[in-house]
Amino acid sequence: MTLETRPPLPTSARTVFFVSDGTGITAETFGHAVLTQFEMRFRQVRLPFIDTLDKAYDAKRKINEAVNTDGQRPIVFSTLVKHDLSQVIRQADGMHMDLIQTFVAPLEQELGMKSTHTVGRSHNIVDSEEYKNRIEAINFSLAHDDGQSHKNLSDADVILVGVSRSGKTPTSLYLAMQYGIKAANYPLIPDDFERGKLPSSLPPFRHKIFGLSITPERLSEIRHERRAGSKYASIENCRYEVNEAELMMKREGIRWLSSTTKSIEEIATTILQEIKPDRRDY
Template identity: 80%
Template sequence: MNSSANSTMPIANRTVFFVSDGTGITAETFGHSVLTQFDMKFKQVRLPFIDTLDKAHEAVRKINEAFEKEGARPIVFSTLVKTDLAKVIFASKGMHMDLIQTFVSPLEQELGVKSTHTIGRSHNVADTEEYKNRIEAINFSLAHDDGQSDKNLSTADVILVGVSRSGKTPTSLYLAMQYGIKAANYPLIPEDFERGKLPSCLPAYKHKLFGLSILPERLSEIRNERRPGSKYASLENCRYEVNEAEALMRKEGIRWLSSTAKSIEEISTTILQEIKADVRIY
């Protein structure tokens, strides 16, 4: 749910609506992806759970109100599964782009089967195996955050290592939440560098290790936000730790990437490719 808008961009005098009969998460991801191609900011309104004709008419009222106020067509990104709800929404004064209505019908033709027209399926999955795996992975990643536990490391899909504040925790949680990947993480600390060895529970799982490194300058910035003026945050100490961590990872043959200018989404996607988790059936 990101956008690359920054504070210097002009604000468009247009409201953007995300309309869905489910959570609206897909409509929003879809809309953001299209909107980020424009150097503008937009006022954005989420209208989730539009699953009755009454709610659809109420949504149309809001869209038309924005049209009257702004004198320009609101932009409407939607994922509407039911044709009757879609018809009501499409009659508004907005400019309509709908994911389901645009792509499901050509796919029905291609596959030679009818679609189910079931509402809210992408994010209404609390009873599926995949959803349970995601929740289990979140619990696993929390229990194995920051080297808290070395129990059950054999069931981890990946174990992230790196210096403190290199991005291990948010990446582990993202991998778990988004992909159901059981991601543990272990800090590399000065004691490890002095011994010149990985924490003792890790060598047995070397094939699961993946390193995050970071530019010392950026690391120092991040650590200074937490503990301003500390030795821990000093550029000199950050240089020492990053050098030692990279030397250790090189010596142990651990793959790593630099998290410096990367979002947790980009780091996670790269890790998925490395651990060959990019082919799935479901």
């Protein structure tokens, strides 16, 4: 599946709807994972906040319109918790992938209890501990981005180190946003290599330091996008910095991975497996 919309979609493209009583993010995340298995392009329409019968009828109408426009029925991923709303959507002419109904009923039997059938988890989430932790973690990670602050490092769950542009910032923010992990990050710079030591505030926290490395070629590419033609971006300098950073991490016993071909999701998942922050149950 290709998610970009340019060049224009062929007129025969299928439409995919993501219908939800909440944000639709679950339906969309899951729909993408499934549709990626197909070498096709899809026109995507998200219909979030479908939480009344009126809105459900409106959504049904939009789905039926797509049949006329496309000449074929659309695919409908839905996460509607309430049965009456889900029933309305199912009346539309589409191929229905109802994520809740498919799995909630068998789970009710397995767990020996009825589901609460409340509308999506995101409601009232703002008052939950989990949500507050996430917001606090985002603020922490921003305040501790790029070595900006040495304060409260004992509160950090993870401290990322690596050369400039090795992927520390997006990874820190992702860890905070997705998992409520307080992730500080520190650049390893030529000053550190000359001293042959980690930035001075870090050694006490070695157990929660994780390194990101990257191939010099890829690093040079990324840095050239920022500062074309600079010494900073030159392949010689990138080779020097990456080599020194890896030597330092080896010497200091710091675990690291190469971010070269890894997405921030993959990097974050690997870090969680390695560091096992105290506050997580896995």
